Amino acid sequence: MTTLLLRLAAPLQSWGTSSRFVRRTTDRSPSRSGVIGMLAAAQGRRRTDPLEDLLELRVGVRVDQTGQMERDFQTARTRDGSTSMPLSYRFYLADAVFAVAVEGDADLLQGLDQALRAPAFPLYLGRRSCPPAGRLLHGLDGGTVRERLTAAPWLASPYVQRRHTGASIDLDIVVDCPADAEDAELVRDEPISFDPRERQYGWRTVHRDRVRVANPAIVAPTPTTDPYDPMAAFEEIS
Template sequence: MMQYLVFRLYGPMASWGEAAVGGDRPSGLTPSRSAVLGLLGAALGIKRDDVSRLDALRAEVGIAVKAYSCGSLMRDYHTAQVPSQDRKRTFYSRKDELSVEKEKLNTVLSSRDYRSDGYWVVAVWLWQESEFTLDMLEAALKKPAFTPYLGRKACPLAVPVTPRLVAFELKEALDTSFPPILFSHEQDRRWLGLGNTVTYLWQGTADDLGEYEGVQSCQVWDEPISREPWQFSARQVHQLTLVEE
């Protein structure tokens, strides 16, 4: 038994980035590690260029997810204008970026995927003692320094994340109950189309969730290395799908 910080994520749209090829921007079914770390970093007020604190957060925080619903796929055919690459100039805002001469603007076409009406519970823990504590993360999620979002800035949270500290085994922590979004949990189930099947994903060892048959292990590329060249590395994730009564 150990201490976990658990919170929920729900919004009308979410986008959990995966490897992008060409103009396609796919979304995973569950919150990626990089997305959860980004949400925690935003809540703490860590700026994107504060590499040392971002690296510390990445090294010290473990993440597990319980997916009640991965939502339905929504695809956006997206067009955007971007200026030709200019290594001598830094753009500080979208307005600044579009202020260049029209002949230097290029139109980019892309397809962007979102998950609509997904509902997830996230548990985080600390691998080691550091400048961060679970109490600090809980306070930050209750009163974030920067606006948190679900993968993209266009995907705001629709309900409070309601963070809470619990001292349980990992599965019990992920099974923590949260207040209903509507007036009752039964209304939530009908509205979100929730079934009895849930999926757990966690890092660590395959038996951290308990002794279950059917645990699958795989590698996913969502461990952030560097934001400048936008690099990620692989990590091992364990997955189990159960039917709840």
């Protein structure tokens, strides 16, 4: 099995799966529907185009940098200024970084890798006001979603890595799993249609866990082949 690794980072991200009316919330990690929507945009698919092949992909997310929740609100009036519209609240994740592994058919993933290098439509992380920043693609490789998320280096910013004093860190992961898996959790985040006239989302099951990765900001001491032994001189005298 082949897996594509992505780094999703930006000043602001927003991954809503339960937004309603004037309150537009965000989850704490990228949604499956948001990731698949970004891949479809890179390929140049319209919102009314089918998604069957993309729905076969398995997605996993590792929270490399949690960021913080931010709230914004917007006001609006009618064009003549006579009527005020309701306040609209929007929530974002600021300064967050995620490692996202996408597992599936090798030919499909190779095509997605090429599409992400020259996307047909602009890419954004949940909302159009949230374009990705920094290096997005981190390579195609063998292995499952969990194996890639375990083996991939910590992708947090250098500042966050330096502030963490430990040689390793435990990171949360959210991975697609079968419905009968132990500790499976239901999430309504499976895109059926992005058609604006009839958006549809189904249920999927995920498993939450933690993996430990090394902190690249901590340099391990180089072992010496001939360590100094202060007691050696006494042993020679005796």
